[in-house]
Amino acid sequence: MLRSSQPLTGPNRKRCHEDEQLLGTALGEGQHGFVIDTRSAQAAKQARMTGGGTEPKSSYPQWRRLHRPLERGRPLQESFAKLVEACNDPAASMDRWLGRLESCRWLSHVKAALSTACLAAQCMDREEASVLVHGAEGTDTTLLVTALAQVILDPSCRTLLGFQGLLEREWIEAGHPFHLRCARSAYSHARLKQEAPLFLLFLDCVWQLGRQFPFSLEFNERLLLTLFDNAYASAYGTFLCNNEKERCLCKVKESTLSLWGWLNQPAERKKYLNPLYSPNALVIWPSVEPQSIQLWQGLFFRWIRSSQYLDEAWAEIQRLVDSS
Amino acid sequence: MEFAELIKTPRADNVVLHRPFYLAVEGTLCLTGHHLIFSSRRQDNAEELWLLHSNIDSIEKRFVGSLGTIIIKCKDLRVIQLDIPGMEECLNIASSIEALSTLDSVTLMYPFFYRPMFEIVEDGWRSFLPDQEFELLSSVTDEWRMSCINKEYSVCPSYPSVVIVPKSIDDEALRKVAMFRHGNRFPVLSYYHKKNGMVMMRSSQPLTGTNGRRCKEDEKLINATLRPGKRGYIIDTRSLNVAQQARAKGGGFEQEAHYPQWRRIHKCIERFNILQESLIKLVEACNDQSHNMDRWLSKLEASNWLTHIKEILTAACLAAQCIDRASVLVHGTEGTDSTLQVTSLAQIILDPRCRTIRGFESLVVREWLQAGHPFQQRCAQSAYSNGKQKWEAPVFLLFLDCVWQILRQFPCSFEFNEQFLIMLFEHAYASQFGTFLGNNENDRSKLKLPQKTMSLWSWVNRTEELTKFQNPLYEANSLVIWPSVAPQSLQLWEGVFLRWNRPSKFLDEAHEEMINIIKYNKELQAKVNALRRQLAEMETDDRMQENL
Numbered sequence: 073m074l075r076s077s078q079p080l081t082g083p084n085r086k087r088c089h090e091d092e093q094l095l096g097t098a099l100g101e102g103q104h105g106f107v108i109d110t111r112s113a114q115a116a117k118q119a120r121m122t123g124g125g126t127e128p129k130s131s132y133p134q135w136r137r138l139h140r141p142l143e144r145g146r147p148l149q150e151s152f153a154k155l156v157e158a159c160n161d162p163a164a165s166m167d168r169w170l171g172r173l174e175s176c177r178w179l180s181h182v183k184a185a186l187s188t189a190c191l192a193a194q195c196m197d198r199e200e201a202s203v204l205v206h207g208a209e210g211t212d213t214t215l216l217v218t219a220l221a222q223v224i225l226d227p228s229c230r231t232l233l234g235f236q237g238l239l240e241r242e243w244i245e246a247g248h249p250f251h252l253r254c255a256r257s258a259y260s261h262a263r264l265k266q267e268a269p270l271f272l273l274f275l276d277c278v279w280q281l282g283r284q285f286p287f288s289l290e291f292n293e294r295l296l297l298t299l300f301d302n303a304y305a306s307a308y309g310t311f312l313c314n315n316e317k318e319r320c321l322c323k324v325k326e327s328t329l330s331l332w333g334w335l336n337q338p339a340e341r342k343k344y345l346n347p348l349y350s351p352n353a354l355v356i357w358p359s360v361e362p363q364s365i366q367l368w369q370g371l372f373f374r375w376i377r378s379s380q381y382l383d384e385a386w387a388e389i390q391r392l393v394d395s396s
Numbered sequence: 397m398e399f400a401e402l403i404k405t406p407r408a409d410n411v412v413l414h415r416p417f418y419l420a421v422e423g424t425l426c427l428t429g430h431h432l433i434f435s436s437r438r439q440d441n442a443e444e445l446w447l448l449h450s451n452i453d454s455i456e457k458r459f460v461g462s463l464g465t466i467i468i469k470c471k472d473l474r475v476i477q478l479d480i481p482g483m484e485e486c487l488n489i490a491s492s493i494e495a496l497s498t499l500d501s502v503t504l505m506y507p508f509f510y511r512p513m514f515e516i517v518e519d520g521w522r523s524f525l526p527d528q529e530f531e532l533l534s535s536v537t538d539e540w541r542m543s544c545i546n547k548e549y550s551v552c553p554s555y556p557s558v559v560i561v562p563k564s565i566d567d568e569a570l571r572k573v574a575m576f577r578h579g580n581r582f583p584v585l586s587y588y589h590k591k592n593g594m595v596m597m598r599s600s601q602p603l604t605g606t607n608g609r610r611c612k613e614d615e616k617l618i619n620a621t622l623r624p625g626k627r628g629y630i631i632d633t634r635s636l637n638v639a640q641q642a643r644a645k646g647g648g649f650e651q652e653a654h655y656p657q658w659r660r661i662h663k664c665i666e667r668f669n670i671l672q673e674s675l676i677k678l679v680e681a682c683n684d685q686s687h688n689m690d691r692w693l694s695k696l697e698a699s700n701w702l703t704h705i706k707e708i709l710t711a712a713c714l715a716a717q718c719i720d721r722a723s724v725l726v727h728g729t730e731g732t733d734s735t736l737q738v739t740s741l742a743q744i745i746l747d748p749r750c751r752t753i754r755g756f757e758s759l760v761v762r763e764w765l766q767a768g769h770p771f772q773q774r775c776a777q778s779a780y781s782n783g784k785q786k787w788e789a790p791v792f793l794l795f796l797d798c799v800w801q802i803l804r805q806f807p808c809s810f811e812f813n814e815q816f817l818i819m820l821f822e823h824a825y826a827s828q829f830g831t832f833l834g835n836n837e838n839d840r841s842k843l844k845l846p847q848k849t850m851s852l853w854s855w856v857n858r859t860e861e862l863t864k865f866q867n868p869l870y871e872a873n874s875l876v877i878w879p880s881v882a883p884q885s886l887q888l889w890e891g892v893f894l895r896w897n898r899p900s901k902f903l904d905e906a907h908e909e910m911i912n913i914i915k916y917n918k919e920l921q922a923k924v925n926a927l928r929r930q931l932a933e934m935e936t937d938d939r940m941q942e943n944l
Binding site for chain 1: 682687688689690691692693694696697700702703705706805806807808809869871880882883884885886887890894897898902903905906909910913914917
């Protein structure tokens with residue numbers, strides 16, 4: 073699986089032989105590849121007007137292009153804000169709650185992200201074809217798809233360390249602009265600029281996977297919540313800045329502590345382990361039926377509803393597993 | 397009438413069975429008087445399916461060339477498909493199934509023919525008799541008595557033969573009260589709250605009518621439950637409007653002038669006929685394969701199922717809160733549906749005993765079976781039925797769903813697990829046991845059910861069965877558990893409504909793993925205790941040796 077940003081074909085249909093060659097190396101003799109474009113076909117076409125575009129069939133004959141539009145940017149942030157607003161209204165009637173849940177469309181976004189990741193995984197696992205994923209900039213929905221596809225396909229990404237490695241590779245080093253995206257969250261009244269909860273959407277999708285496959289993730293929900301917290305506000309330098317270049321300029325590695333350093337301490341680490349984990353070599357295919365996708369209560373109702381009894385139950389489970 | 401007359405074709409070969417989560421398999425189909433049996437001797441593992449005809453809600457026939465397909469939709473919401481070669485065979489089988497699954501007479505139902513293959517240790521028909529309940533009650537209070545006025549079911553046909561009423565009210569007075577209440581359902585004791593001696597009673601609506609009729613005996617009866625200087629609460633499960641309109645048809649509500657010490661609260665719960673519509677819409681939404689999230693959520697909302705859950709839980713919480721302060725009387729119109737939902741749920745909230753397995757069974761027997769909830773009518777058809785629906789409504793299923801909501805919010809407070817509730821849902825609609833047959837004790841006595849059929853409790857309470865239904869996280873506590881009724885806290889009961897749409901294989905495995913871990917933990921604990929005892933013995937031996 074390769075990832076990139078959009079090709080700058082522009083209105084004049086520019087070509088780049090080196091780009092075609094590079095992609096060619098991913099394919100074997102006579103093999104076909106898939107390009108998964110996270111923009112709609114229309115959006116991709118319109119991008120040509122502003123200098124962007126798609127890989128034209130004539131130049132990339134061995135690649136089949138699939139469009140799977142994923143929401144990003146302002147509409148995604150608004151979806152998030154609307155959802156949080158709906159969750160904070162426990163006095164609402166059932167109709168109003170369900171109506172607002174539907175109109176905020178957050179669950180639709182979760183479904184779309186999971187579906188696209190499944191598609192990428194299927195191309196590789198079932199069709200045995202290589203895949204190139206890109207959207208426009210290649211820093212948001214692209215990373216969402218590639219990271220999720222790896223959780224689906226690769227059991228090592230489901231271990232605690234493997235997952236950290238995945239985050240480092242596919243989000244942090246890959247250049248997801250955390251500083252811009254996580255500047256403000258759902259409650260902000262400020263004029264939003266570049267904020268969008270892509271990383272939260274990724275964590276939500278991972279949570280859905282954990283729920284459907286309770287034995288397959290070495291880490292638990294608590295880890296995902298901690299990652300969400302630290303992406304927006306942290307004592308550690310891991311999620312600072314927008315890319316490696318900025319981190320070098322700000323000397324982040326020298327001047328700050330890493331979140332992973334703290335998480336991986338034995339005393340901390342065990343809080344994030346899933347007691348039901350049993351390593352397996354499966355590819356885990358999630359159901360993306362709307363009925364299978366649930367609202368991530370652990371995050372969205374975290375401060376609204378006391379989970380005291382659920383926490384106690386979980387602590388009991390933990391205790392039983394530890395002592396046996 | 398012989399069953400054989402209804403079976404046109406008792407057997408068909410080379411039939412292909414399609415069912416959720418299994419691969420399609422070919423085998424032989426047999427129809428008996430009570431079951432549809434499919435059997436396949438494929439390779440090493442023989443697959444078998446036994447389906448009670450009474451579990452079948454509706455069937456559909458389709459033909460492609462000479463291959464007929466029958467789609468069977470069941471009351472437990474499962475959908476299976478049979479491919480039958482030969483048009484005539486298919487038609488015969490379809491009409492046989494149609495006839496066998498729409499038999500009206502109760503005495504033709506399977507419980508009358510079922511012979512148990514297990515040893516009966518305890519007769520479930522005798523497990524939860526009113527005398528036993530009354531004994532428990534009289535150990536904490538002597539203000540109540542058992543009345544046998546309804547022995548022949550002549551005073552109230554839908555009540556049990558023995559009812560519990562205040563000591564100060566005699567049988568003659570009870571007769572008069574029975575004439576004053578809809579369907580003769582006079583107020584009886586539902587629950588005694590040990591903490592403060594307050595009680596919850598239930599009844600049907602008073603027949604005040606447009607003339608404002610009154611019945612002094614009725615007033616005396618419910619006033620007998622009041623503590624000096626304290627007012628009581630009447631929880632009417634109809635809206636004020638509906639209650640007022642009821643007067644035009646001879647019904648009504650308790651007027652302030654005649655019941656000055658009672659405060660009336662209206663907490664509207666939807667009428668039973670609306671509920672069946674709601675169930676049908678919900679099941680249809682769950683089966684919608686359109687893959688569209690917006691559509692799913694809007695259909696879920698339009699079904700109103702979760703709204704009903706919220707209504708019922710809210711009313712039950714209100715009743716429980718009132719009992720904290722004063723005595724309560726609950727009624728709707730007939731007193732056989734929403735009334736029972738409220739009284740039984742309030743007891744789950746207040747009384748830890750109702751959260752044990754036996755306590756819950758006793759609750760179902762008291763507040764639903766003996767109290768006269770018309771199971772035969774309400775569970776005749778379920779969500780898939782094409783027949784004309786009259787009295788059907790998922791009132792009991794809504795109750796079980798509410799219990800599941802509370803169970804989910806308080807995972808350590810219930811001795812039973814979700815499977816137990818699902819099992820009760822299944823058996824209410826179709827069963828080999830006679831427990832849910834009939835509409836009330838009167839029916840059950842006339843049909844001689846305790847003599848001619850087996851009780852569900854006889855089977856469930858055997859140790860081998862019980863282990864499947866126990867909640868491994870259960871820790872007995874004496875809490876009053878207040879569920880959250882915020883819409884965000886109420887979830888769709890996937891275990892029932894999405895049961896056949898998505899494989900719960902991994903969730904089941906996870907649950908089994910949890911049970912294994914807990915069992916292993918218990919074994920280790922036992923070992924630790926034994927070793928500790930050994931150690932203590934060795935220490936005392938040592939000391940004795942030293943002293944010698």
